[in-house]
Amino acid sequence: MNKALKEKAKSLCKNCGISDGNLDAVINAIGGRVADDCTDATEIDKVANEILAVAKAMQSEASSRVEDFKKKNPVKTSKVEKPVDDENDDDKDDPSKSKDFSAMLKAAVAEAVKPLQDEISSFRANNVATLRLNALNEKLAACKDENFKAQTLKAFNRMSFKDDEDFNSYLTETESDIAAANQSKADAELRSNGAPMFSQKNEEGVSSAVAGYIKSQEKSDGGQFDGKKL
Secondary structure, eight states, X not given: OOHHHHHHHHHHTTTSOOOHHHHHHHHHHHGGGSOTTOOOHHHHHHHHHHHHHHHHHHHHHHHHHHHHHHHHSOOOOOOSOXXXXXXXXXXXXXXXXXXHHHHHHHHHHHHHHHHHHHHHHXXXXXXXXXXXXXXXXXXXXXXXXXXXXXXXXXXXXXXXXSSHHHHHHHHHHHHHHHHHHHHHHHHHHHHHTOSOGGGOBOTTXXXXXXXXXXXXXXXXXXXXXXXXXX
């Protein structure tokens, strides 16, 4: 995560009223597209303001749900004064009622925020998938075997990784597989071109190239080195 972006976003969102956990989730999801070493202030400000907009939307939605919940579940207070010495009065304030209301209120807030959290999680998952696909394509750019490329990409679309470390291990293995595929393709191309001309020999065990050279010399010397005929 880009440190400058994280600091900027936290500064902008400090009064939004959402929890640190939810804010971190928003920052990680939206800020993931900014490179860790990015120093472009304009880009950082732009993404930080996008994070602020989402944080405000989360808080607004949560506040709206809470107010709606309070209207539907008003807190009932007793207007009758209770005797001080009556410890067994059934109308006495029950602490459990306050706890129940707090629990219900907390559940209402969680319900309000959940759709946005789901959307953020989905956004982050798509962002991670895109970054990983780009990393794989960078490795495959060095591959000379188109069939291997196609098969690797097809298999990748069905894969899932536990975490970044798991994906990085896969990327390292794929890099080795690419080198092996390139070597295999080079070997196949050499075999398809046939053996070198000097390795092709006639029945006497002389290569065709050497035999051809000797024959050409026999024709060009006019027979002057044939010796005396008997």
